Amino acid sequence: MRIDAVEVHRVRLPLVSPFTTSFGTQEERVALLVRVVPADAPAGWGECVALADPFYSSEHVAGAQVVIRDYLAPLLMAAPDVHPQTVAVLLEHVVGHRMAKAALEMAVLDAELRELGQSFATWLGATRTRVPSGVSVGIQASIPQLVDQVGEYLDQGYVRIKIKIRPGWDVEPVAALREAYGDIPLQVDANSAYTLADAATLRELDRFGLLLIEQPLYEDDLRLHARLTELLETPVCLDESVVSARAAADAIALGATRVINIKPGRVGGYVEARRIHDIARANGVPVWCGGMLETGIGRAANAALAALPGFTLPGDISASDRFYRRDITEPVRMVDGWIEVPDRPGLGAEPLEDVLAEVTEDVEVLRAR
Numbered sequence: 001m002r003i004d005a006v007e008v009h010r011v012r013l014p015l016v017s018p019f020t021t022s023f024g025t026q027e028e029r030v031a032l033l034v035r036v037v038p039a040d041a042p043a044g045w046g047e048c049v050a051l052a053d054p055f056y057s058s059e060h061v062a063g064a065q066v067v068i069r070d071y072l073a074p075l076l077m078a079a080p081d082v083h084p085q086t087v088a089v090l091l092e093h094v095v096g097h098r099m100a101k102a103a104l105e106m107a108v109l110d111a112e113l114r115e116l117g118q119s120f121a122t123w124l125g126a127t128r129t130r131v132p133s134g135v136s137v138g139i140q141a142s143i144p145q146l147v148d149q150v151g152e153y154l155d156q157g158y159v160r161i162k163i164k165i166r167p168g169w170d171v172e173p174v175a176a177l178r179e180a181y182g183d184i185p186l187q188v189d190a191n192s193a194y195t196l197a198d199a200a201t202l203r204e205l206d207r208f209g210l211l212l213i214e215q216p217l218y219e220d221d222l223r224l225h226a227r228l229t230e231l232l233e234t235p236v237c238l239d240e241s242v243v244s245a246r247a248a249a250d251a252i253a254l255g256a257t258r259v260i261n262i263k264p265g266r267v268g269g270y271v272e273a274r275r276i277h278d279i280a281r282a283n284g285v286p287v288w289c290g291g292m293l294e295t296g297i298g299r300a301a302n303a304a305l306a307a308l309p310g311f312t313l314p315g316d317i318s319a320s321d322r323f324y325r326r327d328i329t330e331p332v333r334m335v336d337g338w339i340e341v342p343d344r345p346g347l348g349a350e351p352l353e354d355v356l357a358e359v360t361e362d363v364e365v366l367r368a369r
Ligand code: OSB
Pocket: 056, 135, 136, 189, 191, 239, 290, 291, 292, 293, 294, 316, 317, 318
């Protein structure tokens, strides 16, 4: 297809409660939604997962907006024929900016699937119609508050709990959750807050039988993660470090990761995400789908990805109401711990016009020249 226009919608959504990680507190979600308008096919929507500040990754909303406007959208609109599998190649000349690229690829994918009348799950080769739903719990003000919050999520039906940790908020909160809830599926995410000098503390976590510890060390240090993997019984799982299929293959080969968190935005899109799934599966490495406080658009697409056979652990795909009182799409629901995989043509969700109008703070319309 040829792309006539790309719209960039910046939205601002309040969160139901602040979300605190080792890299800071999110009080609201500022996000970019992109809409591609093909000459000869239905329009498609994509979502950029970059956060407002460059604290989780080098990308952030304002930077992604500039890169899409000045570089990526013009490249896309200059191409005579665009398909989901060729977007990454078209945009390759721009170094990095994977989250911005992923948003465009996602919108092209949505447009093409709507044109084909095919669901994303079918296109991917998904093997399930629903996926188990886990929840990511931020750092709380106190241990009792954490225990209460996790209790609420368990009551709602979430089948796996992940808590954010950082130095000073690790062994105690995990011990408190084991004490309160016994043998629930539990894992922790450090968002790079530790160094190898903390190995002794992290080893204390071994006695709790966690599913995994996510991204304990620096994003760019596979060697130290491999070293830490040897020191811990808890499986090390990389998030931030896995920026591509090549990085995933390296991490596996080096013994730096025993599980992989796949976030399509972080790796440049769903096509690359599926490549990582395939590589991991061929190597017997389990994967799960991470989350980036997505709106219903990204949440629907992630549910389809997580329905591939290598996704053997519950992901951070929770219901819309985990983060948003009012999502911009029909809300994604969790029932008895499950999220339905959308089976409509396209990615499976689109913004509701009235909600979109309410939360939009800026729209840029870019046209082919
Ligand atoms: O590290 O997995 C992470 C949210 C924003 C940025 C990074 C992370 C997270 C989460 C939330 O843990 C996952 C979700 O969207 O449910």
